[in-house]
Amino acid sequence: MKKLFTTLLLSGCLATGYAQQPPNIIVFLVDDMGWMDNSVPFSGTMQPLNHRFHTPNMERLAAKGVLFSNAYATPVCTPSRVSLMTGMNAAHHGVTNWTSPNRNNNTDNPDSTFAPAPWNINGLTTRKGDSAAVYATTYPELLKAAGYYTVHVGKAHWGPMGTPGSNPVNFGFLVNISGHSAGHPQSYLSEEAYGNLPGKNTVQAVPDLEEYYHTGTFLTEALTREAIKAIAYPISRKQPFYLNLAHYAVHVPLMGDPRFLKKYQDAGLDPQEAKYASMIEGMDKSLGDIMDYLEEQHIAQNTIIIFMSDNGGLSLHPPRGGEAHTQNLPLRAGKGAVYEGGIREPMIVSGPLVNTPGSVCKQPVIIEDFFPTILEMAGVKSYHTVQQTDGRSFVPLLRQPATVDDQRILVWHYPDKWIPGDGPGINYRSALRQGKWKLVYSMRDGSKELYDLSTDIGEQHNLAAKNPTKVKELAKLLSNQLRQWNAPMPILKATGTPAPMPDGQQ
Incomplete structure (x- = not known):
C-alpha cells in the first residue's frame, strides 16, 4: 500500500515561508551498477566497455553537471544505503x-576459520535499544522538518521485515512507493506481477504497483511513472521536494527490458550481457524521463540531481551460478570487494550549485558524504543527530571541482563472507585510501597490499614490499580509525577472539 501523508510539515515551515525557494533535490540511486557500465568516460577516456552501453541521459547529465571520477560506496548494498541515510561509515554504523x-x-556464509563478526544484522532503526541495529537520525527526517516534501520510490533495503528499517516512512518519508525489506525484485515483469503471483514466494515481490500488472510495463518504467506522479503534488504547491528514486535495476534477476533488448542481441552480445545492457538503457531512460519532466514543469534550473550506484557491478571470477554478467575492467574485481571494482561508482551531480557545467572532479568522495551535502544543499544549517556523522559535504567541490585534499582518509570495512569458499577471495578485507595510496588488509591471513592508484587503477602491482614504511603508516591510520568506531571484526574459531587489526594488535 502506498503511504501518502498530506498533513504536512511538522515544523510549519512551508515553502512559501522561505525568502527564496530552496532547491528540489533528487538522489537517483542505481543498484549494482559498475563504474564502466555506461557510455560516460569516468576514467577520462572512452574504454572498450563504455562502447558496449548506451546511456545518453547520463551523458546529458554529465554535460550539465560535475562528473566525480573518484566516487565511492561500499562493497554491497545495505551498508551503502545505511551510510547514505545516516552519514556514518559502514565500519561505524556496523551494518557491514x-x-x-x-x-x-x-x-554471512559459513567459514572454517571465522565465526561471524557481531555486525548489525537488523539494519537501521529509529528506536533506541533495538538489538543488532544502528539507531540514527536520517537526513529525510531533517528535510521534512525543514519544509521538504519527501518521497521514496523503489528499493529501500535498510532492515528486515518487522523492523523500522523495512518501511521508509519511519525515516522521514511522507510517501513510500515500493520500498520494503527486500534487496532485489522477484521479477521486473508486469506479466509476473513483479513477483506477486499466487502460490509463489513473495518475500522479494515488489509492492504498490498493482495498476501496472499485465500491462507490459517493465519495473523500471513503472517506478519512474510513480515517481513523476508523486512529485507532481509538491510541484503544484510550489513546495520543495526531496525524491529518493532508488531503482531495483540493475540487480539480478537478469530480465531483458523489451524496449531495448533486441538491439543488444543484434549487436552480438552474450545473452546475459544483452539483458544487462538493456536494463542499463532502461535505467538511463528513466533518468531522461525525470529530466524531461523537470524541464516541462520549468523547475529544472532549481533542481539538484545526484546520480550514484550503491556498489560495483556483479563480476565474479569464477561466476557463481551464471549470475556474473558484466565486467569492471580496468578496475579489479567487483561487487563484494574492497578493490576498486567493488567500490568505485559512477557519480554525477547537476543543478544550481554547479559553477562549471561539464567539469570533472577527481577528489575522492564517499557515500556517507551525501548526508551533510544534501542538508547543506537544502539550506539546513542547524540540526541535531543522535549519531556522530563521518561524512564531509562536497558542495564546495561543485563550485571548485579542481580542489584536491590528499590528506583525507577514506575507509572500507568488510568483515563478512559474501562469496562461499575458504580461499583468499575477496572476503574479510578492509581498505584505506589517502591521496594516491591505497592499502588493502586481509583479515584471513594478515597480509597487506599497497597500490598507487595514480598509476595503477587496476591494482595489479602490489608495492607493499618496496614501501614498508608507507604500509606501516597506513595500517596504523586504518587500525586507529576502526578502533575509534568499534568496528566489528570476525571471530577466530580457534581462540574465540576477534581477528587482529591491520597493525597486528587487537
Whole structure:
C-alpha cells in the first residue's frame, strides 16, 4: 500500500515561508551498477566497455553537471544505503553486510576459520535499544522538518521485515512507493506481477504497483511513472521536494527490458550481457524521463540531481551460478570487494550549485558524504543527530571541482563472507585510501597490499614490499580509525577472539 501523508510539515515551515525557494533535490540511486557500465568516460577516456552501453541521459547529465571520477560506496548494498541515510561509515554504523528480509538472520556464509563478526544484522532503526541495529537520525527526517516534501520510490533495503528499517516512512518519508525489506525484485515483469503471483514466494515481490500488472510495463518504467506522479503534488504547491528514486535495476534477476533488448542481441552480445545492457538503457531512460519532466514543469534550473550506484557491478571470477554478467575492467574485481571494482561508482551531480557545467572532479568522495551535502544543499544549517556523522559535504567541490585534499582518509570495512569458499577471495578485507595510496588488509591471513592508484587503477602491482614504511603508516591510520568506531571484526574459531587489526594488535 502506498503511504501518502498530506498533513504536512511538522515544523510549519512551508515553502512559501522561505525568502527564496530552496532547491528540489533528487538522489537517483542505481543498484549494482559498475563504474564502466555506461557510455560516460569516468576514467577520462572512452574504454572498450563504455562502447558496449548506451546511456545518453547520463551523458546529458554529465554535460550539465560535475562528473566525480573518484566516487565511492561500499562493497554491497545495505551498508551503502545505511551510510547514505545516516552519514556514518559502514565500519561505524556496523551494518557491514546486506540484511536479510528475515529478522535476526545473519547473511554471512559459513567459514572454517571465522565465526561471524557481531555486525548489525537488523539494519537501521529509529528506536533506541533495538538489538543488532544502528539507531540514527536520517537526513529525510531533517528535510521534512525543514519544509521538504519527501518521497521514496523503489528499493529501500535498510532492515528486515518487522523492523523500522523495512518501511521508509519511519525515516522521514511522507510517501513510500515500493520500498520494503527486500534487496532485489522477484521479477521486473508486469506479466509476473513483479513477483506477486499466487502460490509463489513473495518475500522479494515488489509492492504498490498493482495498476501496472499485465500491462507490459517493465519495473523500471513503472517506478519512474510513480515517481513523476508523486512529485507532481509538491510541484503544484510550489513546495520543495526531496525524491529518493532508488531503482531495483540493475540487480539480478537478469530480465531483458523489451524496449531495448533486441538491439543488444543484434549487436552480438552474450545473452546475459544483452539483458544487462538493456536494463542499463532502461535505467538511463528513466533518468531522461525525470529530466524531461523537470524541464516541462520549468523547475529544472532549481533542481539538484545526484546520480550514484550503491556498489560495483556483479563480476565474479569464477561466476557463481551464471549470475556474473558484466565486467569492471580496468578496475579489479567487483561487487563484494574492497578493490576498486567493488567500490568505485559512477557519480554525477547537476543543478544550481554547479559553477562549471561539464567539469570533472577527481577528489575522492564517499557515500556517507551525501548526508551533510544534501542538508547543506537544502539550506539546513542547524540540526541535531543522535549519531556522530563521518561524512564531509562536497558542495564546495561543485563550485571548485579542481580542489584536491590528499590528506583525507577514506575507509572500507568488510568483515563478512559474501562469496562461499575458504580461499583468499575477496572476503574479510578492509581498505584505506589517502591521496594516491591505497592499502588493502586481509583479515584471513594478515597480509597487506599497497597500490598507487595514480598509476595503477587496476591494482595489479602490489608495492607493499618496496614501501614498508608507507604500509606501516597506513595500517596504523586504518587500525586507529576502526578502533575509534568499534568496528566489528570476525571471530577466530580457534581462540574465540576477534581477528587482529591491520597493525597486528587487537
